[in-house]
Amino acid sequence: MKKITIAIDGFSSCGKSTMAKDLAREIGYIYIDSGAMYRAVTLYCLRHGLFHGDEVDTDHLKTALPHLNISFKLNPETGRPQTYLDGALVEDDIRTLAVSSKVSIVAALDFVREAMVSLQQQMGREKGIVMDGRDIGTTVFPDAELKIFVTASPEIRARRRYDELQAKGEEGSYEEILENVKERDRIDTSRTVSPLRKADDAIELDNSHMTISEQKEWLAAQFRKATEAE
Numbered sequence: 001m002k003k004i005t006i007a008i009d010g011f012s013s014c015g016k017s018t019m020a021k022d023l024a025r026e027i028g029y030i031y032i033d034s035g036a037m038y039r040a041v042t043l044y045c046l047r048h049g050l051f052h053g054d055e056v057d058t059d060h061l062k063t064a065l066p067h068l069n070i071s072f073k074l075n076p077e078t079g080r081p082q083t084y085l086d087g088a089l090v091e092d093d094i095r096t097l098a099v100s101s102k103v104s105i106v107a108a109l110d111f112v113r114e115a116m117v118s119l120q121q122q123m124g125r126e127k128g129i130v131m132d133g134r135d136i137g138t139t140v141f142p143d144a145e146l147k148i149f150v151t152a153s154p155e156i157r158a159r160r161r162y163d164e165l166q167a168k169g170e171e172g173s174y175e176e177i178l179e180n181v182k183e184r185d186r187i188d189t190s191r192t193v194s195p196l197r198k199a200d201d202a203i204e205l206d207n208s209h210m211t212i213s214e215q216k217e218w219l220a221a222q223f224r225k226a227t228e229a230e
């Protein structure tokens with residue numbers, strides 16, 4: 001069967017990567033978490049003291065960015081992809097609230113977006129890819145055959161992320177996480193370069209009241225429809 005490109009965009013913490021990963025594994029496609037790439041750049045900035053409040057030392061970052069090596073490798077035990085920064089596993093380090101609270105600032109920088117989008121397009125040039133993020137259907141793969149835009153209420157999203165961080169033993173109150181979810185949505189939708197928005201041809205899914213397995217079924221059905229149409 002001819003392989004297609006699948007773009008899954010939407011607001012923070014609504015379940016995009018959960019559904020994207022499951023689908024990719026089931027249909028044998030590559031899964032790329034584009035948010036992990038912006039998170040890895042943010043981790044680099046934090047580790048190298050490039051933040052002054054909410055300002056980033058862009059001169060330093062511009063020089064460093066071409067030399068940063070962001071890659072994904074499958075965890076042999078779980079079969080799930082994990083993020084590496086300059087050869088070191090950073091999957092847990094990029095998911096902390098410290099990174100979440102700065103990532104949207106870094107992701108709004110035009111030169112950072114340019115570099116990440118170019119890497120993402122290279123990763124998807126053979127098709128057979130599921131990528132999730134904010135601008136995949138609008139900027140990275142505007143010709144994707146299947147585009148999904150996911151939403152859920154901020155309170156529900158914050159609850160999901162809170163439960164996830166608690167299970168990992170991470171810091172962070174529900175209120176802090178809700179604040180972060182809302183603030184990232186605000187920055188992501190209002191930035192100048194590739195703001196978060198639904199592509200005109202994307203199918204919208206509000207999964208506020210859906211279980212993980214219901215949304216998985218829903219996405220599998222959308223995939224069947226899209227490939228039948230090919």
Ligand SMILES: Nc1ncnc2c1ncn2[C@@H]1O[C@H](COP(=O)(O)OP(=O)(O)O)[C@@H](O)[C@H]1O
Pocket residue numbers: 011012013014015016017018019132160161163164207210211212215
């Ligand atoms: N429909 C759902 N119901 C409840 N929890 C969900 C649902 N979808 C995803 N989750 C959980 O919510 C959290 C955020 O999901 P994730 O896929 O990381 O979101 P995103 O990629 O949109 O940021 C995860 O802990 C995930 O297990």
Ligand SMILES: Nc1ccn([C@@H]2O[C@H](COP(=O)(O)OP(=O)(O)O)[C@@H](O)[C@H]2O)c(=O)n1
Pocket residue numbers: 011012013014034035036038039103104105107108132133134135136184188
């Ligand atoms: N394609 C993308 C993906 C993420 N991002 C940025 O990276 C941040 C983290 O993305 P993410 O997908 O890991 O966010 P979560 O919703 O998983 O918390 C987002 O809040 C955006 O600021 C982006 O700008 N463009």
